[in-house]
Amino acid sequence: MTELRTLKVALLGCGNVGAQVARILLDDADMLASRAGARLELVGIAVRNLDAPREVELPRGLFTTDAEALVKDADLVIELMGGIEPARTLILTAMRNGACVVTGNKALVAKDGPTLHEEADKAGVQLSYEAAVAGAIPILRPIRDSLSGDRITRVLGIVNGTTNFILDQMDSTGAQFADALAEAQRLGYAEADPTADIEGHDAASKAAILASLSFHTRFSLDDVYCEGISSVTAADIAAAKDAGFVIKLLAIAEKLGTAGRETGLGTGLGSGTETDADGTTGVSVRVHPTLLPREHPLAAVRGAFNAVFIEAENAGELMFYGQGAGGKPTASAVMGDLISAARSIVLGGPGRAETTTGQVSALPITAAVTSYYIGLDVADQPGVLARIAQLFAEHGVSIEIMRQTIHRDADSNIESAELRIVTHRASEAALAATVEAVKGLDVINSVTSVLRVEGV
Template sequence: MTVSRTKPVRVALLGCGTVGSEVARLLHEQADDLAARVGAPVELAGIAVRRPNRHRDVPADLLTTDVDGLVTDDGVDVVVEVIGGIEPTRTLLLKALSAGRSVVTANKALLAECGAELFAAADASGADLYFEAAVAGAIPLLRPLRESLAGDRITRVMGIVNGTTNYILSAMDATGAAYGETLDEATRLGYAEADPTADVDGYDAASKAAILASLAFHTRVTSADVHREGIAGITAADVAAARALGRTVKLLAICERVTENGEESVSVRVHPAMIPRSHPLAGVGGAFNAVFVEAEAAGQLMFYGQGAGGAPTASAVLGDLVAVARNRVVGGRGPRESAYADLPVRPMGEARTRYHVSLDVADRPGVLAQVAAVFAEHDVSIAAVRQEGRSADASLVIVTHTAPDAALRSTVDKIAGLPIVREVVSVMRVEGAEP
């Protein structure tokens, strides 16, 4: 098999864990095909690891603990980073980009926090920065946003971008089990890390939402701009209540372009929400990811598939590697950062959403009227009410129409102080078609 260039494209691989080892394997097993696609052989120049003795299946001459030396090696054309974290990764990638080496990274936290700095370094040297694997694993999502839909106007991106939380919520819905025992089961099966904080508290999804919003709306959005809530407070009763309404609970990343009084802005949030079981995202079970994109010309698009794992994520990394290697061979450049719109990010209080509120109230006449009066006082319209009495107490469930989140939150806070309300049992946002 011949290629158009004999000089190989040499790759420095930073990290050889679950994803990195799969990248190394695929580079070896698919060497001929990759060379044909790129126009030159693609070779590993070295693999930076902490403990070489733990990687006995990798040729010893490729392993090094000198990550700085590998990144600055003049013989390296592309740096592939799968070690994660902010530092020293940020410094290493800035060195690579500043030296004109293209970078492929799967590091969503770094991109969400330092993306502008990385893009600036890439622009200054003419290097490429690709990051398809940073969001939704193997699902081709970022490139369509960045390239395929570049001629369209995207209005909304909503999806499930964290497999761990989706597995937990799907299992709670299927079995009726509590959050704690479902998390334990997810950990035992390998769907949750020993420390699941980044996943269950929404940090992982928030980083991904920042990247999605930045690409979709041509605006720099960082993880600090994203309103974030996790799933640790979701109870079996919440899931059962959703089921009673024909809905299910999902942790959603929601990115919206908002126009109000002729002014445009961006709303970016991550939180649990009830969605109708008829919605395509409701059927996304287990550790799978799915993202809904709405654009003015293209309409509604849905991207679905494996959102994590060594092989799926390595597939996205290899796709980026082929693209940047091909650019090195032919002298081209990939897409640059597009942040020309520079839209302001709206605070969560201004986001328009809906609430499902469950109250434990005294079972006596006039209760509903008092509660309804508080909603009216805050200009929040009630869409549906369900009341069930049990001896001296009663359960009151209210679903609202769309209103600013701040108004909804103020309403709930005031209701909690009413003498007739024993407890605000749960509050959850509702997405999808109104009843």
């Protein structure tokens, strides 16, 4: 039997995920060797504090504070430090020294992915980051490999478990936002400072990565329109529930044509820049609270779970579901990338590169095509509904659903009406202009809610 070669593995960071990766490398060495075609030797773990407590008991001799020296002498580098620096510099150093890199650093890939990919191409090494999006769910490799012969037209993703838990709590228990957030923090789903999650920044990084792979164009975080969930109220949740919807924070990437017109085109497959019939096209990449019909597959994603829903020309509708965070689930994604990179070294040849043949532009939010849910508090008097409907028509926005509920103020005995309107799909620009015009009507007491709708 031919003796297997040994590949040196350097691990940067030993938090929850890093500790589990180290455990797997040590405990499952024989299994990994049979699958990679080489023995994977963990030669060191770079950490900031040698004495910090770890989730897993690991040999002390593996730990070092000299990350730069560690990556220069490795065949494979796993970066799980997080943040932009020194992670970026260490990854570049590793690749320039001939090491394949596996990272779970969504912020770095979203911010500086083009530079990282260029360096990987120059060095002929593999750069992988399955763990950067949706934890244990294998989503990036299926998009990059399994769907490479198809045209993806749209991706909808619940890619942040913290916000999904909060919204699910509000929907299932009637909790206020602050109470649901406090529960998420108590259970460890939310950080003490939850800003990155609840304001949508974490999901936006993942949206940029999903869009880049789906449409074969390098999108950055700056290309993503982002709204969080901190303004979603219990009243919004209740109204959505009453209308047959659930609110989710969605990361959306979809191919559109001029002025938001859907082209039906997907990813470019080796043919250069794709264009619509009139020569223009683009991709809308956005993150925001979204109403989904309760029968939509994503509506059933509960708790802190993640899911990504893909629409492709030939494959049709696909959904990937699973745990989006946690040490063991995310370590699973890291190890999948590691085995793939190790096999590329064993078999020889360049690393598996991304394809960037689409080269479509990122469209502003005003070009997005969506539906709106609009809550209005209006005067209860004749002709109000007709005036509102006429204004919508003047702006080229069609109303799909309109519901009215009458309220009487106990103190003033004055009646008012609550209107809930769901529009047909239109450009964001037309919908936003309609809402602004509605606000100017003298029969409107207030616009109580404006949320986007998908899946109708």
